[in-house]
Amino acid sequence: MYTDLNRIMEIALKDILLSKGKEWLGIDINPSWIQFQPTRKGVRGDITLMVFPFAKALQLTPAEVAERIGKHVKSEVSFVADYEVIQGFLNFVFSKIFWSDQLISINQTDSFGISEPNSKHMVMVEYASPNTNKPLHLGHLRNIFLGYSVAQLKKAHGHQVIKTQVINDRGIHICKSMLAWHRYAPIQSNGERETPANSGLKGDKLVGKYYVEFEKHLQLEVKEVLSRWDAGDFSNTASVTVDKFQELNKALEGKDEKAQAAIYDKIKELAKNETEILRAAKDMLVRWEGRDPETYLLWSTMNGWVYDGFDVTYKRMGVDFDKLYYESDTFLLGKDQVMDGLARGVFYQKPDGSVWIDLTPDGLDEKLVLRADGTAVYMTQDIGTAIERFHDYPALSGIVYTVGNEQDYHFKVLFLILQKLGYTWAADCYHLSYGMVDLPSGKMKSREGTVVDADDLMEEVVNAATVMTQERGQIAELTEDERHNLFESIGMGGLKYYLLKVDPKKRMLFNPEESIDLTGNTGPFIQYTHARINSLLRKAGLIQFDKSALEIEAGEIELIKLLAAFPQTIAEASSNYSPAVLANYLFELTKAYNSFYQQSPILNEINPGLRAARILLSENVAKVLKSGLNILGINAPERM
């Protein structure tokens, strides 16, 4: 088992300072003065003690204090070989033995950096959960890679993890596609309507096509309704709607452009509800809820197409799920909890029968949790689903929701409600909120056709990787199959790394050209370095060396230090729900190794002790790179 010597040394130094401090400095040491940090890059030393707090208390200059402490520590602590005082910072230099022992310890640890499986509590990670009316796009890619990677991170950190997604298989959106398909899908020669099987179209793409079709017809009808209204023809229109329309029309006067646009949107909304096609879709939803056999069959057929399509996409992404929650099963959940909460005074009821929660004391608004007609809203469902999950998994301690930051408010409210209902685990639920992915041309908008389709993008990225790898890869010995896998690994690795390397919380820019780059801060750069080490190790296989007689120099120490930081990097990335932390670490390690590789002969080194240390070091760098990439969901090819 690997022991983080760094950490142990820090504790040891702290103990010595506390016990001997008075003797050395003449005053009692306040533990809060003792602040260590890794020594700054480019400065000699391994760990740095801040001496400012001491200097202040002792009324001495930092340099004087540092000198006094340094002298004593050097003479009394075996692993401190030297010390240096620069600008009031006290830098301790650890002995070479210390570092070579560290390397040996890392080497002897099988899954270095990975915590004992299931040593920490169980968490559920929800991600993906797309709507079924449209194919997956770039935004989903960020969501899915992020969620999957956080699940991997939690596992590596010792948690038991349940990966889950909610299948949004009910609601008006799927009815829209169903209706449009029923009305407009061309009849094939065999008498069937268009299906994935007879058209060769991916299921999600096909259903998405009819959703668009629906929207097209809807827009046309809206136009008709509006022009009728403008002409003063309100036949077949409810008087409430007419009043509302005229009211909004009046409100237009004297408003600026922005306010007018908002009002126009509302008018459009009114007109939408007056269209035949939307009414037909709503009827369909009612029939679905009433379990009308024909509607139900169509629904399950078309849903099936979508999931078959999504499965293909997930498979290429390399992600999976342990447990699925179907909205069609869970949409009735939560009502009981709401009624129970109502009885306990957590919620209150308005005269129309709708149920609300007043969150104004918490600085939020009043929020509807159940409609007047007793049907559930989004919030009701989420309350129910969360509770259901804790029933399904009694050992569960928290849920991570990978959902875009436009829902920050929703989750804030959800967690608060759960807490008010008395569920202590609400404190361990976390909204993994990520920023939007923008394009160089701006925001993705389906209406303007600027949405980047997930399947298309993956195809493109793999194609680009194929071209580049055929050009410069060392692939002569690979079979056709192996090549195919390699291109896939490189293309997808580049894409995943590109989306994961930035802080999830932040909005990010997706530059198509950069995403297929193979140089610089990219996935393929790390993969390449891993492959190159493997090539080296294949050749080193023949060389005998003695692992107990290692010799190391400054360059090796720098790398060992980085390797030793792997476990704490995983811990940090896991607790911050940030694969980006890990990605940046891997990049640092890769850069450091490449620099080392370029200036130090490894197999060609004549000094056997040095050569042994360098081979061992290379082996462990490769080990960490592979393990780290795996957590990011990225393959680490043996050669490329």
Place this chain on the structure above:
RNA sequence: GGUCCCGUAGCUCAGCUGGAUAGAGCAACUGCCUUCUAAGCAGUAGGUCUUUGGUUCGAAUCCAAACGGGAUCACCA
């Protein structure tokens, strides 16, 4: 307007709970393949960390305000 998030090099991003001279990658320029994979390495150039106050030995980091960008404020999900 209320609430929340963001503002670091031409561009894209790192900078952890305050610490030394603010770092990478891309783009630009200069070098390095008859030694282990050049998808690499070494170097040059590029910064009032949006602004102004405050806290402190010490601020890109913490606090406040202003400015700029975004999200959200549905009986949609």
